[in-house]
Amino acid sequence: MVITKEIRMKPHIFIIFLSMLCASCIESGLDKIEDFSNAELVNLRFEHRFVYKQASAVPGAPPIEQLAVVSLPTTVTKDNSRIHCRITVPAAGSPGFFTAAERENVTLSAIICLANISTAATIKPVGGAPLFGKLGDFSASRRYVVTAADGLTTKEYEIECTLIK
Numbered sequence: 001m002v003i004t005k006e007i008r009m010k011p012h013i014f015i016i017f018l019s020m021l022c023a024s025c026i027e028s029g030l031d032k033i034e035d036f037s038n039a040e041l042v043n044l045r046f047e048h049r050f051v052y053k054q055a056s057a058v059p060g061a062p063p064i065e066q067l068a069v070v071s072l073p074t075t076v077t078k079d080n081s082r083i084h085c086r087i088t089v090p091a092a093g094s095p096g097f098f099t100a101a102e103r104e105n106v107t108l109s110a111i112i113c114l115a116n117i118s119t120a121a122t123i124k125p126v127g128g129a130p131l132f133g134k135l136g137d138f139s140a141s142r143r144y145v146v147t148a149a150d151g152l153t154t155k156e157y158e159i160e161c162t163l164i165k
Contacts (some may be wrong), residue, residue, distance in 0.1 A: 036149035038118035041157045046072040046087050047112045049135070050105065052097050070098050072111065085138075085161045087111070108139040108163045120149035126156070 052068035075086040087108075092100035115132045117123050123132065126143040130136020138161040147154045 036119050036121070037153045039121055039146040039148040039153045039155040040118045041083065041123070041144065041146055041155075042116040042118065044074060044076055044083065044085055044116075044159065045114050046074050046085070046138075046161075047114065048072060048089075048102075048106045049112055050102060054097075068097055070095065070106075072106070081155060081157050083157055083159045085159065086164060087161055088164045103165070106163070106165070108161055109137045110135055111138060112136065113138060113159075115144075117146050118148060122147050 048070045050068050050070075051065050053063040053065050056062065056064055070090065073088045073090070075088075077084045077086070089103060089106045090098065092098060092103045112135055113130070113132050115123060123144050123146050125131060126145055129142035129144060130138070136142075138159070141158050141160045143156060143158050145154055145156045
């Protein structure tokens with residue numbers, strides 16, 4: 001009497017085996033990537049965000065709340081490591097949900113800053129400066145340090161903002 005045991009490979013084991021088999025293929029023929037030593041703060045832009053309440057299409061239903069984002073046109077002037085941002089608040093109605101009352105709520109003490117930096121670099125706030133992408137206070141000058149991808153090159157920037165309404 002011959003007893004045979006059927007061997008079935010589970011799909012996830014097969015995928016792991018196949019990825020281990022092909023791992024060496026990934027490394028062959030690729031150019032060596034250089035370490036970037038640029039630590040530049042390339043550009044800054046600002047936004048005002050608020051909760052916009054829109055009437056529901058269903059009678060008697062509560063209003064629909066959504067996050068509204070208004071881009072604040074910004075002129076950036078660089079002088080070595082000093083950056084001045086002239087931030088303009090758009091007119092009410094531009095975009096349509098941006099009312100005159102909401103326009104008055106735009107201040108340097110409660111805006112969001114977004115930054116472009118050198119490839120693969122990192123940026124860190126200094127001395128209580130707000131994080132980029134989060135609501136922050138830019139009513140006073142703020143400092144940031146950009147570290148290049150090489151991990152060695154750093155550059156410190158001071159950012160000053162002026163709000164034009």
